[in-house]
Amino acid sequence: MSNSVSTFDRVAIMGVGLIGGSIALAAKQRGVAGCIMGIGRDAARLAAAQKLGVIDEFSTSPEACSTVELVVVCTPVNRIADDVAQALQNTPETVLVTDAGSVKASIVADVERQSSQSARYVPAHPLAGSHSTGFEHANADLYNGRLCVLTPTPANTASGIARVRALWEGLGMRIQVLAPDAHDRILALTSHLPHVGAAALADLVTPDQLEFAATGFRDTTRVAAGDPELWTAIVERNSAQLTAGIDALIDSLTAFREALINNQTENVRSFFQRAQRLRSQFHDADSQPHQSHE
C-alpha cells in the first residue's frame, strides 16, 4: 500500500465523517498519503467508507494508530482532546497528531493536562464547512484553496510543525500560524459570534411571521440551521472569548439604539457605512456581492 512519492506513507483519520472523509479523499488524490486508515467506533460505517473508497483500511481500536506516521483527529470538538490524548498514548514517539477542531486553546490545555506526549500534537483548524454530514458527502475539493490555521505550542518542534503543515498544504490549503488564544479570539468574532447572532435573530421571529421574511432574513440567519449539538460544544469550548464578543455586540447595538431614538442621523449612517466598508473588503471564493432592500 505504500507509495514512494507520497508525503506520508500511512495516515490515520480518527472520525470518518464529512471532514475526515474529505481529508482522506484529498490526501489520496493529491498523493499526500500512500495509505489511509480510518479509525472509529462503528465498524459497519467504517466498512462502508472503505467500500466507497474513502479509506483503504480501518480499525475500531485506537491502538491501530501505532502503525501510521500521522494521526488526524476529526471527531466533534468536545471529543477532540480525549481522542488526541488517546492517539498520543497509542503511538511511538515519531508519530505526529493533528486535528480539525474549530476551537483551539481549551483543546490544547486539555491535551497538555491529559498527556505527557503533547509536544507531538500540532493543533490545526481547516476553515471549510458543508451543509452535509457523513463520509457519503465527502469531497476531495472541500479544502482546496481554503485557509488552514495552525496553532503550534511552544512544545512543538520545528520539524513536527513543518510535517503537519505539509499535510494541510498538500490538501491545497493556504496556511496561517496563530497562537491558540489569538485563534480563538479572532474566530469568536468571525465565526462563533455571527452564529450566535444569527440564532438570536431567528429566535425572535415566530413561525407565522416567516411569510414576511425574504432574502435578508434568509442570508442573515442561514447558519442558525446548523446542528445545535455541534454549536453547543463549540461555544462552550470558547466561552471566554465568545462572551467578550457578545459584550461588544451588545455595546454596539446599544449605541446604535441610542443614536436611533435620539435622531442622531450621522451616527446611524456612520454605523452602516463602517459595516459596509468592512464587508466590502471581504472576498470569498464562493461569494457573490449581494444587497437587498426588501
Added chain:
Amino acid sequence: MSNSVSTFDRVAIMGVGLIGGSIALAAKQRGVAGCIMGIGRDAARLAAAQKLGVIDEFSTSPEACSTVELVVVCTPVNRIADDVAQALQNTPETVLVTDAGSVKASIVADVERQSSQSARYVPAHPLAGSHSTGFEHANADLYNGRLCVLTPTPANTASGIARVRALWEGLGMRIQVLAPDAHDRILALTSHLPHVGAAALADLVTPDQLEFAATGFRDTTRVAAGDPELWTAIVERNSAQLTAGIDALIDSLTAFREALINNQTENVRSFFQRAQRLRSQFHDADSQPHQSHE
C-alpha cells in the same frame, strides 16, 4: 398606446430605478398596463429608460400624472410620503396611488398630514430586492412569486384596494393584508433588525481578521454590504418598532451569555435548538439549505 385587455390603460411610475423599472417591465409583459409613463427628476435618465423599452413615455413634471389611472411611487423611502402627496395633488379623484416602500406607518401618517386626498393612497410593500440598482438592471421577473403586503387604511375604499391589489397580483405576486403598524412590527423583526444585526457583526471585525472569516461570516453579514443611505432612511422611518426589536435582541444575547458563563448547557443547547427549529420552517424560492461548521 392603449390596450383594451390591460388591467390599466395608463400607469405612471414615479422613480424609474431598479424597482420602478422592474414593475414597468412586468406590467407591460403581463398585460397589466397598456402604457407606462416614467416620472422623475433626470430627463436624460428617463430618455435612456424609454430608449431601452422600460417605459413608453416620460415627464419630469409630476403634473403629467393627471393623465393616468394609477401612480406607483418607487422613490427612496424617505421621499415616498412627499411624492405620494404630490401625486395625489396632481391627479383627479379617480386616480389611485400606491407605493413600494419598506416601511408603512410613518409614510401613511405623513401622507395623511400632507394631503386631504389620502383615501386614494393604498400603501404597499412588495418584498423583493436585488444587489443591483438602476433601471438598466430592471427584471420583469423580480416580483414573480414573491409576497406583496398591502396595508390599507380605514379611509381606503374597497374598490380602490381591489384595483391596487390587481396591479400587484398582475405582476405575479402573492398578497397579504396587514395594518401599517403590524407590517412595521413584523418587518422590524424579519428584515430591519437582521440588517442591523448583520451590520453590528461586520463592524466588530477588523480588516486584518477577514482572512479568518469563511462561509458563516459571508452569509450572516451579507446584507451589511447594502447602501447606507437607503438603510439609514428605512431604520429612521421605523425607529420605534426597530428599537423594540433591538431591546429583544439584547435581552436574548444577555440570556445566552448568562447561560454560557454559568455552564448551563441545557439552556445553551435549547437556544440553538429553538433557532434551528424556526429556521427550518423558512422556505424561500431561492433558498438552499446550508450549514457550516468552519
